[in-house]
Amino acid sequence: MSDSMRVAAIQLNSVRDVSKNLMKVGELLAEAAGEGVELAVLPENFAHMGGDEQEKREAAEDEQNSPILRFLSDQAVKHDMAIIGGSLLLKGNHGLLRNSSPVFNASGKLLAVYDKIHLFDMDYLGQSYHESGLIEPGSQPLTIDLDAWRIGLSICYDLRFPELYRLHARAGCRILCNVAAFTAVTGSAHWEPLLRARAIENQCYLIASAQFGKHADGRETWGHSMVIDPWGEIVAELPEGEGVIIADLSMEKLNRIRKSMPVLQHRRV
């Protein structure tokens, strides 16, 4: 049982051109691999950002025949590295799409696909989002195992629903993962406290990969990708810009925190 794992969160400013985004992802994954990273996490919508609804529909791929999923699988093999593929749009049912987070092991095998459960419908300060008009919600929380580490998946707006992460912790997760394109407005107010709370209350490592900056549709995302330890401390952070942040996760440190204050065993409701 490996006691530590080196992980990377990758931050992007994805554009409408899929091949441009994939080229950038390839560069940053190579950089992570050069540092000995065992698990790399990409942000939400890593392959395509900023198009209108029609363009998103056209960009959506069929899970059984998806060039973007094949790209990620090839990258995992090339770099001998597990990859949580942020999220991408896959074709769903009823004329809707899925906002899906695929997980590959270091042999390039697709282990699981998590579909975003909580959809972002919001009207605030002149900004308006209606994700549920295009996306069908997932219905299943999903965890995956990489070596000794169980990882609970989540996408962006899921972050506001602590019960999802509690389920992950109760299912034995020691890593929580959020892949995001948080808005700059909500991100500046809520991103860091929500992430740190999820890590602290569940005594888990948290890997958060985000989009940052202005996108083609005029929207702006918050960035601030980070890795947080089970005590709630930020151990790596990239406020803005494209790039890779790296952290070493320690099972020993996590077990020590859980042993000294067993909050998960003290639950009463």
Ligand SMILES: O=C(O)CNC(=O)[C@H](CS)NC(=O)CCC(=O)C(=O)O
């Ligand atoms: O709009 C885009 O193209 C990129 N954003 C997304 O795909 C998703 C759905 S619209 N964004 C979020 O979930 C933001 C949540 C958030 O910001 C919060 O909870 O405050």
